[in-house]
Amino acid sequence: MTSFTFQANTLTCSGIPLDDIGRQCGTPAFIYSEESLQRNISVLKSAFGERGIHVSYAMKANSNLAILGMMRAAGFGVDIVSGGELYLVDAAGFTGKDISFAGMGKTREEMVAALKAEVAQFNVESAFELEMLNQAAEKLGKKPDVLLRLNPDIDAQTHPKITTGLRENKFGMPAEEVFKHFLSREKYPHLNFVGIHCHIGSQILKPLPFIDLVDYLVKYTARLEAAGARITKVDLGGGFGVDYETPFRDILETTPFLGEIADYAAEKLGHYQLYIQPGRVLVANTAVLLTRVIGLKHNDLKTFVVVDGAMTDMLRPSLYGAYHALIPTTRDSGKMTVDVVGPVCETGDYFAHNREISTVEQNDFIALGSAGAYGYVMASTYNARPLAPEILIQSEGSIKIIRQRQTYADFLALNS
Ligand SMILES: Cc1ncc(COP(=O)(O)O)c(C=O)c1O
Known part of the structure; x- marks a missing residue:
């Protein structure tokens, strides 16, 4: 409720x-409703935070400063996708260590601003971004943490306009390409390749796509490490759905499986620092x-x-x-x-x-x-x-x- x-x-x-x-x-x-927001925050905290999974609020869902302030007070990090969002999270009191920078077309100016802000990680979606970020980091004498966004070709069984993890979608890179970049990471000496990011879609109301994603990543990270890569971070993205038909329903009734996913991820991938990036479920x-x-x-x-x-x-x-x-x-x-x-x-x-x-x-x-x-x-x-x-x-x-x-x-x- x-x-x-x-x-x-x-x-x-x-x-x-x-x-x-x-x-x-x-x-x-x-x-x-502040009460409803605090309720959602506490549900996410106990489902994920208490299992050691970092919650990074995807602020694209709602970027009001008061809302951001409550997310910060809850101890959540924040996931941004533009220079404008970087500006807003700074105004809301987040610091670089709280921020992950996603987005599939970051400009050079946005990269420079985020490097100067010392964001905790860049989630990179293409070869051109790797080139641009490497150059920008060199100029500023930085070496940021980079997660490569992998498009796992998993069907999130949601609306076609908000599915993001299929091969035909513009997001992320195919598995083979991510693999290739990891193995040729010396081409980007100013970047620190630390992990994998996936976000398979939005408004997902079943646990299975997330379980499939974890299974996929278990195999994928093992393959990468066997080939000599060292991984420390895995970011599972957001996408938890809400009940639009019954808008005042408690999120634990709509997505009762949050704890189940968290347990599964912690069990299978808990040797990495794990992140999720929920937006909608926290605020809708x-x-x-x-x-x-x-x-x-x-x-x-x-x-x-x-x-x-x-x-x-x-x-x-x-x-x-x-x-x-x-x-x-x-x-x-x-x-x-x-x-x-x-x-x-x-x-x-x-x-x-x-x-x-x-x-x-x-x-x-x-x-x-x-x-x-x-x-x-x-x-x-x-x-x-x-x-x-x-x-x-x-x-x-x-x-x-x-x-x-x-x-x-x-x-x-x-x-x-
Ligand atoms: C990379 C990324 N992370 C997180 C989210 C948040 O998704 P949701 O609001 O469905 O949780 C999105 C939404 O499009 C996204 O693109």
Whole structure:
């Protein structure tokens, strides 16, 4: 359970009615529950941390500074994929030793910044990155730890747009290529080849792909070591899924196998320093996107509920056809089957098609569930729509704005 609950037919977060927050802070707005985030942190800590597996939060899922601060306070490291993320984690108080730098197209400038920050490791995805990083490290007189990202060709059995560990995907390198780089590592004297990184996909709801990954890596690392390579680190990536249909479900119910995977990895690969990089599972169920109904319109086929939130706030339905629960904040016994759409001038701007929801009227609020991951971070200002604010409901029930709503004046700031 998260701390989003219905009390007397009204959706609340840590006891505060979401309607009150909507009226006070305006909509659309992301509403986060600190209690839920702390719960998820403690689940991950006991599943992995207590088995000696380092948790590196994949901040691409949510990079709000307050959220990053809580991850840091929990003792988690952080996984970044860009110079912008490096800048943000510095602002959030992480230091180089906490940071792993992934991403499949790091620029020279980003590499230099990360070398100067002395990040703990670079997860490298191609021969061109090895060349560029080696040169940058030489110039700065550094010798960073490098893990090579291997694409194990394992089917994570997830959505095609978020599977990353198949041969046809752009991520990582084939096993033979990784092997070849390890064996010719003297070509890169300014890099310290220390391990293997894999990330097979996202929104994975079964243990088997992870078990397969561990089995694969057991054999692969043994082969590498037999050929003379020395490995100290293995990074298993992220990808643990959440229940988008039941957005306030506890993550231990959705992914009860976290401990099982951790045990298996620790048993089979525990002679290495082990890392995981979860993003979604830590933050998705900690937030809703609160929207208000602008109006209803009908034609001979459909009823459209037009809300003030849009694809610009939550892109996932438009981008992936992803399902997000839509929860009117006041429970009504009546039901209606509707399209819930935003005001943006795109047919693809929708949250649901032909969805049955509790009856709503103009000015009612609707909460879109599982909005804590890949929500705000994917937002845009298309149609000159200001970015929504992020609001944290603190554990004791107080409201804290953790990111202001963008203003129209902000749109002018970068024009010249
Ligand atoms: C390299 C890497 N690590 C970790 C993650 C986090 O995945 P998730 O949010 O599914 O846990 C991603 C997501 O795309 C990724 O590309």
